[in-house]
Amino acid sequence: MERRAVSEQVCWGCGAGTTGRIFCEVCQRIQPFPEHADYFSVLGLSRCMQIDPGDLEKRFHALSRRFHPDFFQNKSEREREISLSNSAALNRAYRTLRDPASRGAYLVSLVEGGSGQIPLKAPADLFEEILELQETLQEYRALQGTRPEREALGEKLVSVRADLQHRDQEFLQGLEKVFSQWDDLPEAHREAERGLVQTVKDLLSQRAYIGRVIHDIEQALGREG
Amino acid sequence: MARIVGIDLGTTNSLIAYMEGSTPRVISGAAGGLVPSVVSFGPEGPVVGAEAKSHLITRADRTIYSIKRFMGKALEDVAPEDRAFIPFRLLEGPRGVIQVQVGGKLYTPAEISAFILIELKKRAEDYFKEEVSKAVITVPAYFNDAQRQATKDAGKMAGLDVLRILNEPTAASLAYGLQRKKEGIVAVYDFGGGTFDISILKIKEGIFEVLSTNGDTHLGGDDIDQRISTLLLGEMAQKHPIELRPEERQRLRLCVEQAKCELSSVDRAAFTLPLEGGGSFSREITRSELEGMIREIVDRTVGPCKEALADAGLSPRQVDEVVLVGGSTRIPLVRRRVEELFGKEPHSEMNPDEVVALGAAVQADILAGGISDMLLLDVTPLSLGIETMGGVVSKLIHRNSTIPTSAKEQFTTGVEGQSSVMIHVVQGERELAKDCRSLARFHLTGIDPMPAGIPKIEVNFLIDANGILNVSARELRTGKVQSIEVKPSYGLTDSEVEKMLEDSFKNARADMEQRLLIEARTEAQSVISHAEKIVIEGAHLVTQEELSEIKENLGELKVRVDTEDRHAIREALERLDRSAIGLSTALMNQAVESSLKRKKVSDL
Numbered sequence: 001m002e003r004r005a006v007s008e009q010v011c012w013g014c015g016a017g018t019t020g021r022i023f024c025e026v027c028q029r030i031q032p033f034p035e036h037a038d039y040f041s042v043l044g045l046s047r048c049m050q051i052d053p054g055d056l057e058k059r060f061h062a063l064s065r066r067f068h069p070d071f072f073q074n075k076s077e078r079e080r081e082i083s084l085s086n087s088a089a090l091n092r093a094y095r096t097l098r099d100p101a102s103r104g105a106y107l108v109s110l111v112e113g114g115s116g117q118i119p120l121k122a123p124a125d126l127f128e129e130i131l132e133l134q135e136t137l138q139e140y141r142a143l144q145g146t147r148p149e150r151e152a153l154g155e156k157l158v159s160v161r162a163d164l165q166h167r168d169q170e171f172l173q174g175l176e177k178v179f180s181q182w183d184d185l186p187e188a189h190r191e192a193e194r195g196l197v198q199t200v201k202d203l204l205s206q207r208a209y210i211g212r213v214i215h216d217i218e219q220a221l222g223r224e225g
Numbered sequence: 226m227a228r229i230v231g232i233d234l235g236t237t238n239s240l241i242a243y244m245e246g247s248t249p250r251v252i253s254g255a256a257g258g259l260v261p262s263v264v265s266f267g268p269e270g271p272v273v274g275a276e277a278k279s280h281l282i283t284r285a286d287r288t289i290y291s292i293k294r295f296m297g298k299a300l301e302d303v304a305p306e307d308r309a310f311i312p313f314r315l316l317e318g319p320r321g322v323i324q325v326q327v328g329g330k331l332y333t334p335a336e337i338s339a340f341i342l343i344e345l346k347k348r349a350e351d352y353f354k355e356e357v358s359k360a361v362i363t364v365p366a367y368f369n370d371a372q373r374q375a376t377k378d379a380g381k382m383a384g385l386d387v388l389r390i391l392n393e394p395t396a397a398s399l400a401y402g403l404q405r406k407k408e409g410i411v412a413v414y415d416f417g418g419g420t421f422d423i424s425i426l427k428i429k430e431g432i433f434e435v436l437s438t439n440g441d442t443h444l445g446g447d448d449i450d451q452r453i454s455t456l457l458l459g460e461m462a463q464k465h466p467i468e469l470r471p472e473e474r475q476r477l478r479l480c481v482e483q484a485k486c487e488l489s490s491v492d493r494a495a496f497t498l499p500l501e502g503g504g505s506f507s508r509e510i511t512r513s514e515l516e517g518m519i520r521e522i523v524d525r526t527v528g529p530c531k532e533a534l535a536d537a538g539l540s541p542r543q544v545d546e547v548v549l550v551g552g553s554t555r556i557p558l559v560r561r562r563v564e565e566l567f568g569k570e571p572h573s574e575m576n577p578d579e580v581v582a583l584g585a586a587v588q589a590d591i592l593a594g595g596i597s598d599m600l601l602l603d604v605t606p607l608s609l610g611i612e613t614m615g616g617v618v619s620k621l622i623h624r625n626s627t628i629p630t631s632a633k634e635q636f637t638t639g640v641e642g643q644s645s646v647m648i649h650v651v652q653g654e655r656e657l658a659k660d661c662r663s664l665a666r667f668h669l670t671g672i673d674p675m676p677a678g679i680p681k682i683e684v685n686f687l688i689d690a691n692g693i694l695n696v697s698a699r700e701l702r703t704g705k706v707q708s709i710e711v712k713p714s715y716g717l718t719d720s721e722v723e724k725m726l727e728d729s730f731k732n733a734r735a736d737m738e739q740r741l742l743i744e745a746r747t748e749a750q751s752v753i754s755h756a757e758k759i760v761i762e763g764a765h766l767v768t769q770e771e772l773s774e775i776k777e778n779l780g781e782l783k784v785r786v787d788t789e790d791r792h793a794i795r796e797a798l799e800r801l802d803r804s805a806i807g808l809s810t811a812l813m814n815q816a817v818e819s820s821l822k823r824k825k826v827s828d829l
Contacts, residue, residue, distance in 0.1 A: 061432045068600055069629065069690045073388065073592045084629050088687060091602075091627040 231585025236419030312471030367440030396584030
């Protein structure tokens with residue numbers, strides 16, 4: 001698990017060859033991650049999109065025990081700095097890869113470059129439904145107190161929310177499917193890669209949109225606790 | 226590694242703890258482990274703790290309490306109704322920083338806190354009989370960057386090397402974790418004197434991973450006291466038209482606090498407030514009445530709990546254990562509310578006043594290289610962002626990110642030849658910069674003159690394990706480190722902290738002088754009374770010359786004892802001592818002889 005590409009092939013402390021290890025074999029000093037190490041390599045993974053959460057957590061905990069600044073309190077300033085930057089990289093890598101949606105967005109940014117910002121896009125088949133929902137939301141917000149028509153609207157919102165949450169789960173399943181197709185791709189199949197990344201992007205855009213709508217419903221419903 | 230202590234710098238009380246073997250312990254003074262977080266400025270200089278607390282009423286305008294509520298804040302952050310209740314004066318310092326006015330002197334909240342830390346440090350040094358200079362200090366999990374920095378500054382001013390700023394609820398979880406060795410999802414509900422925090426953790430194989438945290442840094446026992454005080458004041462006003470003076474207001478607060486604490490164990494409590502001019506306001510308060518008064522405040526803790534659960538992606542039922550921390554969790558209504566919310570009885574086996582300090586001692590031991598199987602992975606409570614076009618916030622680090630964490634962002638120039646770029650960093654969840662907490666303005670300076678958009682400056686925003694932001698920058702094409710000038714929006718610049726540190730050393734020297742003078746005087750007084758006695762008793766044992774020399778020296782010391790010159794006092798004291806040696810010895814011999822004689826008589 002210790003083999004990884006570190007930025008320099010020689011230890012900054014004693015000059016011995018590091019052959020990609022995080023701790024120098026000769027002087028035991030911590031080595032920095034390469035400047036543009038991707039999140040997979042930080043966690044010692046190959047670029048596979050299907051990730052077992054249990055295994056990921058184990059890796060995260062084990063590496064935390066090695067890098068965390070708590071354990072470098074008595075070390076030199078340079079070692080403390082590396083421990084800090086390695087821990088920061090590890091924490092971000094774990095957060096990003098743990099959640100399938102952010103993992104997908106990260107894949108998009110790796111393949112396409114750029115910030116990985118996913119634009120919101122309404123799913124075409126839900127267009128009518130969402131227009132109607134916006135009206136219901138407005139009506140619901142406008143009505144005060146506990147009048148029966150307001151309660152009826154509230155119930156409708158709850159049922160729409162359940163539908164949307166179901167839809168959200170479908171998007172996640174769709175994402176997992178694309179991830180498995182990605183992992184099955186033969187080496188350097190550019191055309192297919194681009195296609196799959198586009199699918200990931202579409203799924204995430206639509207899911208982000210639905211997430212916003214669910215959030216709006218919850219805001220409206222949540223006001224009375 | 227030198228000893229590292231753990232400090233809970235609380236709103237109401239503070240404690241200092243250390244690790245004895247594998248057990249964390251609170252260092253107690255004469256009156257127990259709690260040091261009231263009160264600083265009182267009297268003619269003898271500042272006093273801290275129980276003694277300062279005793280001056281809350283008698284020196285209301287010079288006795289500072291609950292200073293933690295003002296740490297890292299601007300005067301405009303303090304609600305008018307809060308200010309109305311404070312018997313001491315708050316002023317606005319540079320960049321809006323709060324200053325406390327005591328007589329003609331101004332103190333920042335960090336300086337006041339430093340007095341409390343010095344007292345705790347002294348307590349530990351008396352206990353260990355050696356210098357203590359390294360510490361872990363706890364803060365509310367929901368403290369922002371400025372509040373954390375202010376706490377760190379206070380430590381520095383107190384002569385402490387603050388190795389870690391630790392979140393209070395997570396500190397508590399370490400203390401519980403060390404004792405119980407249980408795994409699972411734990412919610413720590415920390416309701417103290419001034420602040421409320423909720424943290425949700427996953428404990429697995431010694432790793433304490435915080436999943437989410439939320440809270441309110443202005444919600445605690447003080448708010449409860451204030452609410453009750455306001456309601457009672459309203460009642461009083463109906464009977465007698467009154468305008469309370471600062472000391473009466475303080476007395477009201479203390480009476481309310483006492484009644485509140487009593488009602489945690491009994492159903493009714495008597496409340497009596499002596500009034501100016503001899504009268505008093507008395508009434509009985511029942512527990513259910515109290516609960517009616519404070520329900521709304523207790524309910525305000527529910528929202529943050531729900532948000533923390535949502536951020537952790539958990540339902541209340543998925544929480545395995547709930548742990549109570551902080552004095553306000555002694556209130557039965559609070560316990561019932563927590564039980565309702567999580568659907569399980571909360572744990573409170575450990576003393577809620579001590580558990581945070583004990584946890585700080587555990588973290589201190591981890592840092593010292595003692596405990597190696599426990600590791601705390603905490604989170605940043607608030608999102609960090611930068612202000613972009615139109616005052617919109619671009620978030621770089623989201624709330625509840627595990628710390629340390631970092632984010633990089635590229636900046637460039639907008640006009641040709643532009644040599645500096647300003648970055649406004651804010652903390653908070655709102656979309657517009659003006660609705661967030663402004664942290665600092667960073668000026669990237671010394672950019673080489675180039676056409677607009679050509680320089681590429683990469684700025685690295687790093688939140689360290691203390692939850693404190695560190696910023697560095699470099700020009701990407703040249704790799705040159707870019708200099709940054711930091712203007713904190715609230716709080717102190719490094720040079721201001723240095724200045725205060727210098728002043729505090731000066732004051733420390735003055736304090737030391739004062740103490741030496743008092744010691745010299747005390748010693749002189751005892752030598753004077755002794756000499757006065759022996760010149761009468763032993764007048765027949767020495768020559769007339771000797772006796773008059775002693776009397777002369779005695780007279781001189783009596784004059785000098787009232788001066789401020791401790792060296793002169795010492796000198797006169799020694800002269801008197803020396804001249805009286807003969808007389809003292811003669812008297813001693815006489816006493817010995819007579820006792821020997823008596824002995825002989827009794828032997829017979």
